[in-house]
Amino acid sequence: MSSAQPVPFLKGHGTENDFVILPDPDGLLELSAGTVARLCDRRAGIGGDGLLRVVRSAAHPEARHMAGDAEWFMDYRNADGSVAEMCGNGVRVFVRHLERAGLVKPGDVAVATRAGVKRTHLAEDGSGVTVSMGPAVLPGGGVTVRAGGLSWPALHVNMGNPHAVAFVGDLADAGRLLETPDVEPASAYPSGTNVEFVVDRGARHVAMRVHERGSGETRSCGTGACAVMVAAARRDGLDPAADGEDATYTVEVPGGTLVITERTDGGIEMTGPAVIVAEGTLDPEWLHA
Numbered sequence: 001m002s003s004a005q006p007v008p009f010l011k012g013h014g015t016e017n018d019f020v021i022l023p024d025p026d027g028l029l030e031l032s033a034g035t036v037a038r039l040c041d042r043r044a045g046i047g048g049d050g051l052l053r054v055v056r057s058a059a060h061p062e063a064r065h066m067a068g069d070a071e072w073f074m075d076y077r078n079a080d081g082s083v084a085e086m087c088g089n090g091v092r093v094f095v096r097h098l099e100r101a102g103l104v105k106p107g108d109v110a111v112a113t114r115a116g117v118k119r120t121h122l123a124e125d126g127s128g129v130t131v132s133m134g135p136a137v138l139p140g141g142g143v144t145v146r147a148g149g150l151s152w153p154a155l156h157v158n159m160g161n162p163h164a165v166a167f168v169g170d171l172a173d174a175g176r177l178l179e180t181p182d183v184e185p186a187s188a189y190p191s192g193t194n195v196e197f198v199v200d201r202g203a204r205h206v207a208m209r210v211h212e213r214g215s216g217e218t219r220s221c222g223t224g225a226c227a228v229m230v231a232a233a234r235r236d237g238l239d240p241a242a243d244g245e246d247a248t249y250t251v252e253v254p255g256g257t258l259v260i261t262e263r264t265d266g267g268i269e270m271t272g273p274a275v276i277v278a279e280g281t282l283d284p285e286w287l288h289a
């Protein structure tokens, strides 16, 4: 990362999906994949499942076309430094940071992402953030997930980023998830995928584990929880666009709870917490080592 100036950072999380946040309003930081991976390293860096660079849309070539709708662009990177289209927990934490920094007021805030503009709503009482995640796309075709020596049929769901959702007998069946689950056919996911393992907890209430592309097993994934909600609804015979009735599910993740509604227009809304934990300045000696 090239910068002669001190580089500020924050640390935040949403249902324990944690992020390094780098405010860079004018898009001046040159952020290599290696620097992102160093920052997200839990022992030698700050630590995080991913990184949120906070850039004015007008200052970023990938977001300039959205500047009229959303002042701020969430430049999201996975912990290994790879770029991803969207991060559902990240976008909540992103707007919490904007609010805390006095850059937006509670209420409606639009955020530009690589998956388009996402509309968010920051509760006045600071309780949580709701994000309009857009519709799920179900490309169809059979997918199989293998992990922990077992295999399951899975549903391919795209929430701006790719997911394979498998219903399992027990969340422990997926094993330790230290390695990337095998997903077939690989051609269904040319850029890799996030994988969710799901069990039922009650009526319209599920629990999941997730192995994230570029980050490994994490304690939550917002786009993954939305993919799981849609997979559970279809399995339960619900399709709000056809039924003319919204469907709401509670999705438990290891790091907390997300509430997700699919509307009759196909739009998906996710509500959950967003917390800023700390802020500081990167040590220039460490940064430029």
Ligand SMILES: N[C@@H](CCC[C@H](N)C(=O)O)C(=O)O
Residues within 6 Å of the ligand: 017, 050, 078, 083, 084, 085, 086, 087, 088, 089, 090, 161, 162, 194, 212, 213, 214, 215, 220, 221, 222, 223, 224
């Ligand atoms: N944790 C995120 C998803 C982050 C991106 C994902 N790992 C990918 O590569 O698609 C979320 O909360 O949605």
